[in-house]
Amino acid sequence: LVDFDPTEHPHRRYNPLTRSWVLCSPHRTKRPWQGQEESPQGTSLPPYDPKCYLCPGNARATGGTNDNYTSTFFFENDYAALKPQAVAPETNQHPLLQSQPARGRCYVICFNPQHNLTLAQLSTVPFSPEEHIVPIIESWRTIYRQISVENPFVKYVQIFENKGSAMGCSNPHPHGQVWSLDYIPEEPSKELASLKEWCRNPVNQDEKINLGALDDQKRPSMLLTLAKLELTTEGQPRVVVANEHFVALVPYWAVWPFEVLLLPAKRQIRHVLEMTSSEVVALAQILAEVTCKLDNLFQCSFPYSMGVHQQPTEKSQGEEDDSAQFHVHFYPPLLRSASVRKFLVGFEMMAEPQRDLTAEQAAKRIRECADRHYLTTMK
Amino acid sequence: LVDFDPTEHPHRRYNPLTRSWVLCSPHRTKRPWQGQEESPQGTSLPPYDPKCYLCPGNARATGGTNDNYTSTFFFENDYAALKPQAVAPETNQHPLLQSQPARGRCYVICFNPQHNLTLAQLSTVPFSPEEHIVPIIESWRTIYRQISVENPFVKYVQIFENKGSAMGCSNPHPHGQVWSLDYIPEEPSKELASLKEWCRNPVNQDEKINLGALDDQKRPSMLLTLAKLELTTEGQPRVVVANEHFVALVPYWAVWPFEVLLLPAKRQIRHVLEMTSSEVVALAQILAEVTCKLDNLFQCSFPYSMGVHQQPTEKSQGEEDDSAQFHVHFYPPLLRSASVRKFLVGFEMMAEPQRDLTAEQAAKRIRECADRHYLTTMK
Ligand SMILES: O=P(O)(O)O[C@H]1O[C@H](CO)[C@@H](O)[C@H](O)[C@H]1O
Ligand SMILES: O=P(O)(O)O[C@H]1O[C@H](CO)[C@@H](O)[C@H](O)[C@H]1O
Numbered sequence: 001l002v003d004f005d006p007t008e009h010p011h012r013r014y015n016p017l018t019r020s021w022v023l024c025s026p027h028r029t030k031r032p033w034q035g036q037e038e039s040p041q042g043t044s045l046p047p048y049d050p051k052c053y054l055c056p057g058n059a060r061a062t063g064g065t066n067d068n069y070t071s072t073f074f075f076e077n078d079y080a081a082l083k084p085q086a087v088a089p090e091t092n093q094h095p096l097l098q099s100q101p102a103r104g105r106c107y108v109i110c111f112n113p114q115h116n117l118t119l120a121q122l123s124t125v126p127f128s129p130e131e132h133i134v135p136i137i138e139s140w141r142t143i144y145r146q147i148s149v150e151n152p153f154v155k156y157v158q159i160f161e162n163k164g165s166a167m168g169c170s171n172p173h174p175h176g177q178v179w180s181l182d183y184i185p186e187e188p189s190k191e192l193a194s195l196k197e198w199c200r201n202p203v204n205q206d207e208k209i210n211l212g213a214l215d216d217q218k219r220p221s222m223l224l225t226l227a228k229l230e231l232t233t234e235g236q237p238r239v240v241v242a243n244e245h246f247v248a249l250v251p252y253w254a255v256w257p258f259e260v261l262l263l264p265a266k267r268q269i270r271h272v273l274e275m276t277s278s279e280v281v282a283l284a285q286i287l288a289e290v291t292c293k294l295d296n297l298f299q300c301s302f303p304y305s306m307g308v309h310q311q312p313t314e315k316s317q318g319e320e321d322d323s324a325q326f327h328v329h330f331y332p333p334l335l336r337s338a339s340v341r342k343f344l345v346g347f348e349m350m351a352e353p354q355r356d357l358t359a360e361q362a363a364k365r366i367r368e369c370a371d372r373h374y375l376t377t378m379k
Numbered sequence: 380l381v382d383f384d385p386t387e388h389p390h391r392r393y394n395p396l397t398r399s400w401v402l403c404s405p406h407r408t409k410r411p412w413q414g415q416e417e418s419p420q421g422t423s424l425p426p427y428d429p430k431c432y433l434c435p436g437n438a439r440a441t442g443g444t445n446d447n448y449t450s451t452f453f454f455e456n457d458y459a460a461l462k463p464q465a466v467a468p469e470t471n472q473h474p475l476l477q478s479q480p481a482r483g484r485c486y487v488i489c490f491n492p493q494h495n496l497t498l499a500q501l502s503t504v505p506f507s508p509e510e511h512i513v514p515i516i517e518s519w520r521t522i523y524r525q526i527s528v529e530n531p532f533v534k535y536v537q538i539f540e541n542k543g544s545a546m547g548c549s550n551p552h553p554h555g556q557v558w559s560l561d562y563i564p565e566e567p568s569k570e571l572a573s574l575k576e577w578c579r580n581p582v583n584q585d586e587k588i589n590l591g592a593l594d595d596q597k598r599p600s601m602l603l604t605l606a607k608l609e610l611t612t613e614g615q616p617r618v619v620v621a622n623e624h625f626v627a628l629v630p631y632w633a634v635w636p637f638e639v640l641l642l643p644a645k646r647q648i649r650h651v652l653e654m655t656s657s658e659v660v661a662l663a664q665i666l667a668e669v670t671c672k673l674d675n676l677f678q679c680s681f682p683y684s685m686g687v688h689q690q691p692t693e694k695s696q697g698e699e700d701d702s703a704q705f706h707v708h709f710y711p712p713l714l715r716s717a718s719v720r721k722f723l724v725g726f727e728m729m730a731e732p733q734r735d736l737t738a739e740q741a742a743k744r745i746r747e748c749a750d751r752h753y754l755t756t757m758k
Binding site: 100 | 380381382383385388389390391392393395399400402403404407409410411412413414415440457458460461462464465466467468469473474475476477478479480481482483535537539540541544545546547548549550556558560562564565566567583601604605608631684686687688708710721722724725726728729730731732733
């Protein structure tokens with residue numbers, strides 16, 4: 001039997017968060033590409049676009065007008081996928097035809113008044129993460145706090161950003177979204193169940209070595225264990241960047257070619273409101289560094305979907321949610337260049353996710369990218 | 380409390396096959412689209428392309444040469460994601476960093492020698508499903524039979540087709556793929572578990588009414604129950620097309636806008652080898668009708684991923700796989716027109732799938748499309 005070489009042999013890796021497997025075929029990057037090419041987003045947008053429904057002072061699609069905002073600004077989505085209205089559920093459903101009404105409120109967050117900036121660019125002079133990204137995190141905190149108070153039916157707050165036309169984003173103005181829901185949706189619900197089960201199992205010896213002295217009764221969060229494990233592994237093969245409070249890494253079980261997972265590195269932070277002000281600043285810094293390095297990888301505005309997972313809101317918390325750990329996922333689709341993406345189709349849809357390079361190869365390439373944005377350097 | 384109206388109110392629907400939920404926001408089709416547009420595939424390809432590595436007699440990327448084939452032709456993939464080589468697994472893995480070697484063989488099936496034809500076009504004069512689609516199904520059967528004999532390590536045979544550049548297909552020559560594996564991958568494994576659990580639960584009264592007299596000891600396959608239920612529901616709101624042996628429908632829990640599920644309508648067919656010759660012909664006919672109607676919907680070569688789920692191969696069968704039911708999924712991405720697709724991004728990746736029209740609305744639109752291909756009609 002040949003010895004296993006992860007850069008050569010097809011293998012599956014296990015995702016303990018979603019409890020599912022991904023197929024890794026590292027030799028596949030060698031095949032030529034003759035398929036669809038993306039058109040990378042132009043970099044010559046104006047700082048203000050009179051037709052943009054997100055720019056300060058402009059009219060929106062359904063009648064409202066934006067404030068003349070000067071920092072981060074949020075408003076309720078004009079085309080919300082969920083509404084706060086309560087609806088009576090259908091009764092007597094066949095076991096194969098089951099539905100339930102869904103309630104919620106959806107918000108749009110304009111990151112910055114300037115139309116032609118992205119999180120990545122906000123990291124670099126004349127901008128700074130402290131001044132320009134902290135307000136975005138503060139808006140997440142404000143929404144999370146207000147929603148639970150004003151809409152007691154809300155159980156989960158899903159914060160996310162779709163960036164770039166390749167990710168279905170229809171407006172380049174830097175913005176994210178928040179969808180709040182009267183239920184815990186599939187993905188966080190799977191993750192919360194795994195996190196909970198992890199905490200209930202006894203600590204094993206390997207983890208003790210990495211984590212130091214521990215109270216045997218309470219096993220630390222799975223994601224805190226992972227952060228410490230990755231930071232203490234020789235050569236940190238999957239770490240992209242780390243600071244005092246957070247670490248960004250390519251998870252061992254990454255699906256997207258340059259997927260990144262951003263984790264608290266020191267302690268359990270169950271949701272956005274539990275962060276100290278120095279943790280908020282550290283989060284702003286690491287968000288800036290990750291997005292800047294991704295842009296520098298192929299010298300383009302790197303498309304991605306980014307999303308926050310955290311504890312359900314106070315009203316829905318049971319004792320069982322106490323094991324939650326705040327974290328941020330980045331799912332960027334590009335594979336080979338600014339114009340060639342990975343398609344998760346056919347086999348991936350029908351069978352299971354498949355990737356073409358190892359997590360370690362991806363982490364090394366992102367890590368080696370500069371911390372200064374390529375557009376600044378080019379000037 | 381307002382009464383529930385599925386065409387107006389956001390709701391979740393339950394997928395009993397994967398045991399997960401999808402969010403349905405039917406009012407959302409009203410919002411304007413300013414995002415990315417696809418370039419629909421050109422219809423003026425030559426019947427033979429000397430540079431195509433799938434055309435008869437041509438050289439392939441890594442040295443082989445195609446037969447001068449005149450019907451369906453298959454060969455082993457030159458850039459296979461899996462290899463038959465056995466590799467020793469790694470030992471002593473941390474619980475958060477687990478992998479296992481993956482073995483398999485991958486095949487490419489050229490549906491037809493003619494470079495510029497698709498399944499949809501093979502449905503219409505001068506072609507016919509009997510003559511031009513039956514050989515494709517026969518190649519699935521040949522591969523399924525041969526693999527289990529020649530590669531005893533194979534446990535699952537995943538048959539699929541990626542069609543169109545929007546689905547990561549890099550060659551318009553009509554072709555599908557088969558990836559065989561030494562494990563049952565995530566999706567079929569979830570489905571097989573649900574099918575098995577269904578058969579073990581007692582028959583309920585509703586099902587008896589629809590299915591007629593039944594032996595109380597053995598509950599019929601979940602998917603056979605569904606087929607009969609959909610065919611006997613007044614007005615068949617989710618049925619797209621049906622024939623003597625099969626039915627194609629938009630599942631109640633569809634994720635993709637015009638998703639289609641193709642099911643045996645009469646009896647349990649666990650895998651491709653269990654079909655009678657008249658069932659093979661009926662399958663060819665319904666595959667032709669579904670793909671032709673989809674092409675006619677937006678008058679374009681409709682992109683999709685199509686895949687077969689069935690019983691694992693003989694070697695891996697336990698008693699528990701006896702509840703499997705052969706079926707075909709179609710996941711087509713287009714939403715509004717030949718150039719505007721649905722993006723399953725942000726919320727869908729981080730939280731759960733979301734769709735913008737109901738399954739019933741989608742089924743009606745596909746059902747009303749002609750059975751004669753628009754390109755033939757236009758001539
Ligand atoms: O093998 P192909 O057709 O070159 O590649 C296509 O199908 C594969 C299997 O679904 C995917 O992994 C690839 O991302 C996709 O581009
Ligand atoms: O709401 P937007 O940005 O218009 O739309 C985008 O994000 C949504 C949430 O991820 C998706 O459902 C849409 O398919 C996508 O185009």
